[in-house]
Amino acid sequence: xxxxxxxxxxxxxxxxxxxxxxxxxxxxxxxxxxxxxxxxxxxxxxxxxxxxxxxxxxxxxxxxxxxxxxxxxxxxxxxxxxxxxxxxxxxxxxxxxxxxxxxxxxxxxxxxxxxxxxxxxxxxxxxxxxxxxxxxxxxxxxxxxxxxxxxxxxxxxxxxxxxxxxxxxxxxxxxxxxxxxxxxxxxxxxxxxxxxxxxxxxxxxxxxxxxxxxxxxxxxxxxxxxxxxxxxxxxxxxxxxxxxxxxxxxxxxxxxxxxxxxxxxxxxxxxxxxxxxxxxxxxxxxxxxxxxxxxxxxxxxxxxxxxxxxxxxxxxxxxxxxxxxxxxxxxxxxxxxxxxxxxxxxxxxxxxxxxxxxxxxxxxxxxxxxxxxxxxxxxxxxxxxxxxxxxxxxxxxxxxxxxxxxxxxxxxxxxx
Amino acid sequence: xxxxxxxxxxxxxxxxxxxxxxxxxxxxxxxxxxxxxxxxxxxxxxxxxxxxxxxxxxxxxxxxxxxxxxxxxxxxxxxxxxxxxxxxxxxxxxxxxxxxxxxxxxxxxxxxxxxxxxxxxxxxxxxxxxxxxxxxxxxxxxxxxxxxxxxxxxxxxxxxxxxxxxxxxxxxxxxxxxxxxxxxxxxxxxxxxxxxx
Numbered sequence: 261x262x263x264x265x266x267x268x269x270x271x272x273x274x275x276x277x278x279x280x281x282x283x284x285x286x287x288x289x290x291x292x293x294x295x296x297x298x299x300x301x302x303x304x305x306x307x308x309x310x311x312x313x314x315x316x317x318x319x320x321x322x323x324x325x326x327x328x329x330x331x332x333x334x335x336x337x338x339x340x341x342x343x344x345x346x347x348x349x350x351x352x353x354x355x356x357x358x359x360x361x362x363x364x365x366x367x368x369x370x371x372x373x374x375x376x377x378x379x380x381x382x383x384x385x386x387x388x389x390x391x392x393x394x395x396x397x398x399x400x401x402x403x404x405x406x407x408x409x410x411x412x413x414x415x416x417x418x419x420x421x422x423x424x425x426x427x428x429x430x431x432x433x434x435x436x437x438x439x440x441x442x443x444x445x446x447x448x449x450x451x452x453x454x455x456x457x458x459x460x461x462x463x464x465x466x467x468x469x470x471x472x473x474x475x476x477x478x479x480x481x482x483x484x485x486x487x488x489x490x491x492x493x494x495x496x497x498x499x500x501x502x503x504x505x506x507x508x509x510x511x512x513x514x515x516x517x518x519x520x521x522x523x524x525x526x527x528x529x530x531x532x533x534x535x536x537x538x539x540x541x542x543x544x545x546x547x548x549x550x551x552x553x554x555x556x557x558x559x560x561x562x563x564x565x566x567x568x569x570x571x572x573x574x575x576x577x578x579x580x581x582x583x584x585x586x587x588x589x590x591x592x593x594x595x596x597x598x599x600x601x602x603x604x605x606x607x608x609x610x611x612x613x614x615x616x617x618x619x620x621x622x623x624x625x626x627x628x629x630x631x632x633x634x635x636x637x638x639x640x641x642x643x644x645x646x647x648x649x650x651x652x653x654x655x656x657x658x659x660x661x662x663x664x665x666x667x668x669x670x671x672x673x674x675x676x
Numbered sequence: 677x678x679x680x681x682x683x684x685x686x687x688x689x690x691x692x693x694x695x696x697x698x699x700x701x702x703x704x705x706x707x708x709x710x711x712x713x714x715x716x717x718x719x720x721x722x723x724x725x726x727x728x729x730x731x732x733x734x735x736x737x738x739x740x741x742x743x744x745x746x747x748x749x750x751x752x753x754x755x756x757x758x759x760x761x762x763x764x765x766x767x768x769x770x771x772x773x774x775x776x777x778x779x780x781x782x783x784x785x786x787x788x789x790x791x792x793x794x795x796x797x798x799x800x801x802x803x804x805x806x807x808x809x810x811x812x813x814x815x816x817x818x819x820x821x822x823x824x825x826x827x828x829x830x831x832x833x834x835x836x837x838x839x840x841x842x843x844x845x846x847x848x849x850x851x852x853x854x855x856x857x858x859x860x861x862x863x864x865x866x867x868x869x870x871x872x873x
Binding site: 404 | 680682683703709728731735736743
């Protein structure tokens with residue numbers, strides 16, 4: 261696991277500042293936290309405003325119009341200011357310590373997932389070989405806070421909401437993870453940077469890297485749709501919002517919350533909507549790649565910084581579009597019943613995801629047979645990233661006897 | 677004190693505090709939360725030692741498993757909200773004795789091992805050189821790829837000459853599958869003995 265700041269190893273940055281030891285660590289941690297905090301908080305505020313506007317349009321209303329000019333730009337800020345002033349209530353029957361702690365657990369869990377998100381090539385706070393796995397691990401911790409909130413409120417509505425949420429999250433994580441595995445099989449790496457680098461190709465401008473995106477892979481395309489359905493469910497968004505279900509359960513696990521603690525849950529919800537959408541963009545839609553080779557062209561001509569900056573804008577735009585789809589779905593589809601939610605997952609989504617997984621695992625073998633007339637079982641299937649870096653004959657040598665330096669060299673070549 | 681050391685002590689103390697409060701707390705939900713604190717701190721220690729994969733598995737399996745424990749252990753079985761567990765003095769003495777024995781074994785082991793020799797041996801045998809060249813270098817403690825290859829039967833750390841772990845991996849996988857099926861069997865809805873209609 262290495263800390264990176266704007267494509268530069270963090271040691272170099274801190275050396276330039278004349279910092280060593282604990283101070284360098286501290287400064288690096290503060291910089292990363294502030295940057296991720298901005299990416300965590302600002303999109304959440306924008307999406308809350310967008311949700312109000314979009315729901316207004318869908319229901320033939322105007323939505324917010326007054327705060328901050330004609331379009332109500334400042335509605336989220338005004339909401340925040342209002343919520344801070346509200347009284348912080350704890351019910352008498354609640355377990356007060358855990359009731360107070362639950363919103364923080366939810367926020368920290370979805371905040372931590374942003375650590376691994378690469379906004380541009382190498383523009384992630386933490387770059388690790390198991391980045392995607394870690395992101396899912398972090399996002400799955402969000403459910404702890406929701407269950408604690410529901411259970412410790414000392415209210416029946418909240419308990420029902422928490423039970424539904426637990427059942428739903430545990431079920432939907434399975435097809436979501438299996439669908440996310442399919443691009444992993446195609447690319448052969450869990451590193452989010454490498455997954456996008458694989459899709460963005462190596463050509464300069466103009467080159468149609470669009471066709472290299474995983475969404476155009478015959479097996480990954482249905483997996484994208486399945487992933488997005490499961491991701492919507494994992495964010496507790498309608499039509500899967502049974503944990504809140506205003507018309508049935510008052511507000512589910514949120515019933516007893518007010519003020520700032522209540523808004524923390526919403527901040528986390530919108531942030532994790534952005535996080536799962538960004539994962540979808542990275543896995544299936546080419547991440548920071550623009551599809552016509554502008555970013556990779558800039559990079560190969562030496563403009564690393566501007567390439568990464570443009571890439572970050574592209575990734576955020578892609579993820580925001582997917583968030584808008586989630587908003588659109590929320591306001592146009594009716595809520596499912598809890599048994600329908602479980603049936604959808606267990607009887608339809610999991611078998612479909614498993615079938616796609618099997619297809620993705622065997623597809624390279626079939627392709628190999630079609631190309632070369634033989635089935636090659638000697639090398640692991642997902643070795644396409646190191647294979648591109650070195651000649652095909654050498655690649656087998658690397659896999660059979662990879663010296664550490666050779667592996668590093670292979671990775672270095674992929675980087676370029 | 678370097679940054680690593682500060683963080684190590686922070687997470688080590690948090691892990692111990694979580695573990696102690698699991699033992700001392702009497703409210704079941706708080707015990708579960710303390711367990712989550714303890715296990716998360718241990719995974720943070722794994723991250724601190726560059727073992728990303730183990731840390732991620734710790735979060736996913738153990739912390740996630742605690743959620744399931746919380747749901748099935750408390751929500752589905754307890755009769756009253758915020759149920760408490762009262763331990764008798766005899767149980768307290770017994771578990772304190774076992775804990776003390778275990779602690780003494782650990783203390784004995786830690787003091788008896790010559791860590792200098794061990795670390796020299798590890799450094800001599802280390803297949804991966806530690807360097808921080810570029811980001812995401814294969815040598816930078818990123819162990820996922822060599823691990824996965826080892827499980828598939830290739831040993832990148834031994835130049836492919838040693839046998840891999842394919843068979844143990846398969847045995848463990850089948851074992852887990854058996855456990856899953858058993859759990860599903862135990863948790864299934866029991867048919868009523870005397871149906872009304």
